[in-house]
Amino acid sequence: MTAPTPRPGILDIIAYAPGKVAVRDGVTTYKLSSNESALGPSPKAVAAFEAAGPDLHIYPDGSARALREKLGDHNDIPADHIVCGAGSDELLQLICKAYLGPGDTALQTDHGFAVYHLAAMSCGATMLYAPEKDHKTDVDALLAAVEDSTKVVFVANPNNPTGTVVPASELQRLREGLREDILLVVDAAYSEYMDDPAYDDGRAMVQDAIASGADNVVMTRTFSKIYGLGGLRLGWAYAPAPIIDVMNRIRGPFNISSAAIVAGVAAVEDQDFVVQNREHNRQELARVGQRLGGLGFEIVPSTCNFLLVKMRGGDVEARSTEAKKLCAYLAERGVFVREVAEYRLPEFLRISIGSLEANDAMLAIVEEFVS
Numbered sequence: 001m002t003a004p005t006p007r008p009g010i011l012d013i014i015a016y017a018p019g020k021v022a023v024r025d026g027v028t029t030y031k032l033s034s035n036e037s038a039l040g041p042s043p044k045a046v047a048a049f050e051a052a053g054p055d056l057h058i059y060p061d062g063s064a065r066a067l068r069e070k071l072g073d074h075n076d077i078p079a080d081h082i083v084c085g086a087g088s089d090e091l092l093q094l095i096c097k098a099y100l101g102p103g104d105t106a107l108q109t110d111h112g113f114a115v116y117h118l119a120a121m122s123c124g125a126t127m128l129y130a131p132e133k134d135h136k137t138d139v140d141a142l143l144a145a146v147e148d149s150t151k152v153v154f155v156a157n158p159n160n161p162t163g164t165v166v167p168a169s170e171l172q173r174l175r176e177g178l179r180e181d182i183l184l185v186v187d188a189a190y191s192e193y194m195d196d197p198a199y200d201d202g203r204a205m206v207q208d209a210i211a212s213g214a215d216n217v218v219m220t221r222t223f224s225k226i227y228g229l230g231g232l233r234l235g236w237a238y239a240p241a242p243i244i245d246v247m248n249r250i251r252g253p254f255n256i257s258s259a260a261i262v263a264g265v266a267a268v269e270d271q272d273f274v275v276q277n278r279e280h281n282r283q284e285l286a287r288v289g290q291r292l293g294g295l296g297f298e299i300v301p302s303t304c305n306f307l308l309v310k311m312r313g314g315d316v317e318a319r320s321t322e323a324k325k326l327c328a329y330l331a332e333r334g335v336f337v338r339e340v341a342e343y344r345l346p347e348f349l350r351i352s353i354g355s356l357e358a359n360d361a362m363l364a365i366v367e368e369f370v371s
């Protein structure tokens, strides 16, 4: 018997490994492996989600108008240049589905976010990688890596798992150096944690693209990080009209649930919560970084809600072994952090910034491990 076979390349994909967590009887667990909100979700978003219950038999507004208008007002951009998705993951998938196919290449940095290559491969395209400099996006390296077949370039700014950021001027230089027929995707999943005036989440570049009629930049955003709604699956993209049109043609007709629409609106309205979460992160990022640095770990300077932590001493092999051991040691004691060997960073662990309690628990176990 012959079985149905997936398209070439699909079976080469190694499925995304989500941040781990496991519950054990009698052990308090802390999940610091998926860069989720340290303060949970906005209580106002939760209330809106709960209030959506009685109407769940009604299909959602397929265009998510109320949410797009709220996002448009809040971000000072037109709602008809926004498309919402089930997490920014869905939007990244849609971009690949629309603009990449067999024989095409996409480009990202060496330690860029994993979903880009998975999404590109699922469309039959190949991912190219450009080296980073000090774990930062290197615009010259990206430009040098572009091939004739390159159709899409992905940059996460700030990037996951490195946590590093490049200024708006560098992204602008990248855009100017790319051929006009290449789509630049600026993934700003962690932008709400930024407070650097030299930073642009991608909005200015999209605005500029719209004004100049160059339809080749898209910014993606998420509700999964500072807004604390990772479980709800909600993200959005801002782009010139032709790109929005393309994404609307291929997305599911009701890709955002009615509960996600109202919770998303309430979350955007609850900016006090966002400010509180950002402030908590600012303080804890510094405190946790200092404590781990004091124990001899090298910390990649981060602007996000996580730290990329390099193991101590020895050679690459010894440090990689230590990363595995420390990850397992923490997990046995209820704290889950992320190994990043699949990002070609085997000597590192990525540790999310959690609540005070979670961070203290993690630090105490790391201290015990090194002593």
Ligand SMILES: Cc1ncc(COP(=O)(O)O)c(C=O)c1O
Binding pocket: 034, 035, 086, 087, 088, 089, 090, 113, 156, 158, 159, 160, 187, 189, 190, 221, 222, 223, 224, 230, 233, 234, 235
């Ligand atoms: C850089 C980056 N982009 C996108 C995402 C996906 O977010 P979402 O939950 O909106 O799919 C993540 C999640 O970790 C991320 O780190």
